[in-house]
Amino acid sequence: MAEQMIYIDGKLLPKSEAHVSVFDHGFLYGDGVFEGIRAYNSVIFKLDEHLERLYASAKTLMLEVPLTRDQMREAIISTLKANGLRDAYIRLIVTRGVGDLGLDPRKCPKSSVIIIAGTISLMAKETVERGIKTLITWVRRDPIDGTSHEVKSMNYLNSILAKIEANNFGVDEAIFLNHQGYVCEGTAENVFIVKRGRLITPPTYTGALAGITQQAVIEVASRAGIPVEVRPMSASEVFNADEVFFTGTAAEIIPVTMVNGRTIGDGKPGKTTLKLRGMFMEYALDPSNGTRY
Ligand code: PXG
Numbered sequence: 680m681a682e683q684m685i686y687i688d689g690k691l692l693p694k695s696e697a698h699v700s701v702f703d704h705g706f707l708y709g710d711g712v713f714e715g716i717r718a719y720n721s722v723i724f725k726l727d728e729h730l731e732r733l734y735a736s737a738k739t740l741m742l743e744v745p746l747t748r749d750q751m752r753e754a755i756i757s758t759l760k761a762n763g764l765r766d767a768y769i770r771l772i773v774t775r776g777v778g779d780l781g782l783d784p785r786k787c788p789k790s791s792v793i794i795i796a797g798t799i800s801l802m803a804k805e806t807v808e809r810g811i812k813t814l815i816t817w818v819r820r821d822p823i824d825g826t827s828h829e830v831k832s833m834n835y836l837n838s839i840l841a842k843i844e845a846n847n848f849g850v851d852e853a854i855f856l857n858h859q860g861y862v863c864e865g866t867a868e869n870v871f872i873v874k875r876g877r878l879i880t881p882p883t884y885t886g887a888l889a890g891i892t893q894q895a896v897i898e899v900a901s902r903a904g905i906p907v908e909v910r911p912m913s914a915s916e917v918f919n920a921d922e923v924f925f926t927g928t929a930a931e932i933i934p935v936t937m938v939n940g941r942t943i944g945d946g947k948p949g950k951t952t953l954k955l956r957g958m959f960m961e962y963a964l965d966p967s968n969g970t971r972y
Contacts, residue, residue, distance in 0.1 A: 684761040686754055686794035688745075691761050703791065705774025708782050709834030711790075712736040715867075715928045716769040718759060722969040723769070724928075726752065728891045736830045737773060744773050745790055756972040758794045768929070770795040774833065802930060810936035810948045811851035811925075813865075815914055816841040820855040820863040820886040828864070828888050838866035852925065854917070854938065857886040861911035868925035868933070869893035872917055873951045878907045885911050892926040892959075895968070899958045905951070914939075922949025931963070932956040 685697035705711035714729045730748050737744050746754060751771075759767055771794050778787035802811075818841045821827060826834055841853035845866075854870060855863040864870055864887035871880045871893075878900050883889045897907050917923060923935035923943045932955060934948030943949075962968055 681763075683795075683797065684758065686758040686761075686792070688791055688793075689754075691758065697793075699774070699791065699793070700777045702777045702779065703774050704776065704778050704782070704784065704787050705772070705791070705833050707778075707780070708775075709832065709836070710740070710742075710782070710784060710787075711772060711774035711833040712740060712742060712831055713773070713833055714769075714771045714831060716755075716771060717928055717963070718764065718767040718769065718972075719963050719969070721765045722964075722966045722971050723755065723759075724963050724969045725891050725895070726755070726970040728894070729771070732831060732889070732891070733771065733773065736832065739830050740832065741784070742773060742775060742790055744792070746792060751792070752970065754792065755794055755796075756970075758796045759972060762796050764796055764798065766798065767796050768799050770797075772833070802933060806851065807931075807933055808948070810934035810946075812849075812937040813852045813854055813923075813935050814845060814848055814850050814939050815856060815862075815917070816844045816853040818844060818853070818855065820857045822858055823884065823886050828886055829883055831888060835866075842866050850937070852933075852935075855886075856914065859885075859911075860913070861885050862914060862917055863887050864890075865925050865927070865930075868927035868930045870917075870935075871896065871924050871926065872912065872920035873922035873924075873949060874916070874920050876905065876951070878905055878951075879912055879916070880907070880909055881911055882909045890926055892928055892931065895962060896926050896932065896955060896959055899962050900955060903954075903958060905955075918943075920944075922952050924949070924952045924955075932959055 869890035
């Protein structure tokens with residue numbers, strides 16, 4: 680099999696030769712931004728929305744992206760083509776670039792763009808079908824006046840701490856509360872509950888990322904006549920929900936069947952969750968929701 684080709688700053692390099700400097704501030708300080716994007720059947724799902732979010736994250740961090748959006752689109756497509764991928768998981772990274780051993784970003788004259796396109800499936804199919812167990816973690820989501828997760832930065836320690844907690848307690852995922860005690864999101868997913876036929880999901884101002892899958896699910900649900908409320912919710916509302924599920928690029932839609940030992944509904948993936956999952960997959964496969972290549 681041909682070696683995977685990685686895009687680094689305008690060049691496509693074989694994986695074994697695709698290296699970044701140890702002085703890159705992305706490595707030294709987590710100083711950079713990224714996107715995780717999927718392609719389904721030669722269509723990049725919501726590419727414009729992902730680029731919008733990437734450039735917004737970069738603007739907040741005053742990180743200059745060295746490519747225009749059109750050039751970025753082209754770079755992603757050329758990476759997909761170089762790897763012969765029709766279905767793909769794309770990791771798009773913009774790091775602060777090479778600097779010295781000091782965190783001042785002014786020492787980094789040029790940011791770097793890295794694109795990795797592969798086929799990893801991040802959750803086993805059986806897991807998705809059975810539903811997952813979760814816990815609400817002791818780790819609070821980073822506040823919006825700090826390293827806010829509105830910015831999709833390369834610093835995921837907050838999520839990694841929560842993931843470790845989930846691993847230690849033998850569950851699949853963690854759910855964050857914010858500093859006010861409201862439910863926020865998962866480590867790399869947004870969270871929804873279903874209660875009496877209504878969908879509820881926390882807004883970005885709780886500290887969650889504005890999820891592209893979350894937005895797509897809101898759209899799909901609204902079209903199907905399912906009422907959606909975007910508002911903060913409590914842990915108790917989650918424990919007592921009829922259904923709970925996560926959304927995300929990697930996760931798509933994953934049913935949650937347990938939260939801190941409380942069984943959700945009857946302990947099986949919920950009817951509305953499964954219906955939404957079906958509708959979401961149809962939506963994701965509709966070429967008008969993405970960029971063809
Ligand atoms: N919250 C956070 C903190 C995330 O990182 C989501 C919500 C879901 O957003 P989207 O736009 O994907 O619906 C994310 C997404 C990875 C990876 O490889 C991470 C994400 C997505 C894809 C891959 O770690 N995070």
